Amino acid sequence: MQVSIRRLQSHEDYAKCVALQKATWGEHFQECVPPAILMVSQKIGGVTAGAFDAQGNLIGFVFGLTGIKDGQPVHWSHMLAVSKEAQGQGLGYRLKLFQRQLLLETGVKIVYWTYDPLVARNAHLNLNKLGAKVEEYVEEMYGDDTGSDLHRGIGMDRFIVAWHIDDESVRNRLAGVYPAPPSDWKSIPVVNSSELRNGLPAPMQLELYEASRIRVEIPPDISLIQKTSLETAAQWRESTRKAFLHYQAKGYRVTHFVRDQQQNRYFYILNCNVET
Structure with a gap:
């Protein structure tokens, strides 16, 4: 075009x-x-x-x-x-x-x-x-x-x-030079891991881990979930809101956004040891 x-x-x-x-x-x-x-x-x-x-x-x-x-x-x-x-x-x-x-x-x-x-x-x-x-x-x-x-x-x-x-x-x-995520990012704890419910990814119970690095999961396509199940979409908002506000208050910063290609899952990585 x-x-x-x-x-x-x-x-x-x-x-x-x-x-x-x-x-x-x-x-x-x-x-x-x-x-x-x-x-x-x-x-x-x-x-x-x-x-x-x-x-x-x-x-x-x-x-x-x-x-x-x-x-x-x-x-x-x-x-x-x-x-x-x-x-x-x-x-x-x-x-x-x-x-x-x-x-x-x-x-x-x-x-x-x-x-x-x-x-x-x-x-x-x-x-x-x-x-x-x-x-x-x-x-x-x-x-x-x-x-x-x-x-x-x-x-x-x-x-x-x-x-x-x-x-x-x-x-x-x-210029196309992208920093690699941490090599061990898949081992970083996820505070709101997802599961399939009625064919849609939905967050499980929130676990606010005390770790130097954590992951917050988001869905692959929130707009599709909104069209299919507003209840599930609202659960994603509630889960991520609580997580981000909790860790923000403790000084954590978002350092990476990554995708697990095999499982088609998306995560923010937050780190408490980042200079502002």
């Missing part, structure tokens, strides 16, 4: 972006960013960029605001979406690279955003491919009801991540 990525510029561009927001999060989504904000944010250092196909259709976008934190310019990347038809082609990754280049040109070195810790594909993109680091777990960050079916039954818990876009570690990730 032939794709071009550029800043959004015209009223038509911004209208297409609002339409894609509704297509992604649903017609009743209460948090759509209106055209005026998409436009004026770019006048003060923000980024609103889109991916367009050969016919000029907007098939993906990234939007964020630039501000000051601790006396330094930073960027908050608020939204990233790719249309269903264009998913699986690396467009989200390409949009983040375009965003990064624009921000480096303006002197921004740190980008923040949030994502749902239960979404495995986003964890892989953010932590493994881009090299962002988890800063904090926040319960119900955006409230408990946005009007979107994507958030139905599981609320809006989020990881806040920081992407140090000019660090050597990030440059290495973008």
Whole structure:
């Protein structure tokens, strides 16, 4: 697919972006960013960029605001979406690279955003491919009801991540150099191991181990579970929420996101011996 990525510029561009927001999060989504904000944010250092196909259709976008934190310019990347038809082609990754280049040109070195810790594909993109680091777990960050079916039954818990876009570690990730997980990662205790219930992976009883490293499991596809069993989806949220909040309070940090390919299981590795 032939794709071009550029800043959004015209009223038509911004209208297409609002339409894609509704297509992604649903017609009743209460948090759509209106055209005026998409436009004026770019006048003060923000980024609103889109991916367009050969016919000029907007098939993906990234939007964020630039501000000051601790006396330094930073960027908050608020939204990233790719249309269903264009998913699986690396467009989200390409949009983040375009965003990064624009921000480096303006002197921004740190980008923040949030994502749902239960979404495995986003964890892989953010932590493994881009090299962002988890800063904090926040319960119900955006409230408990946005009007979107994507958030139905599981609320809006989020990881806040920081992407140090000019660090050597990030440059290495973008060059395809990925640090290997610990060689013994499969022996690290899992606090919420899963089992199959009615054909779906579901977390077993939470065991809050006292160990220097632990694993927190998430399902391969939380959206599929939401569509099939809201009860099971809610169990995943409750299990992971308790685990992340417990270990966060004790100073643990997320250091890796890994997949057991043989069993198709996904884990965060948390470590209490990490310098911040």
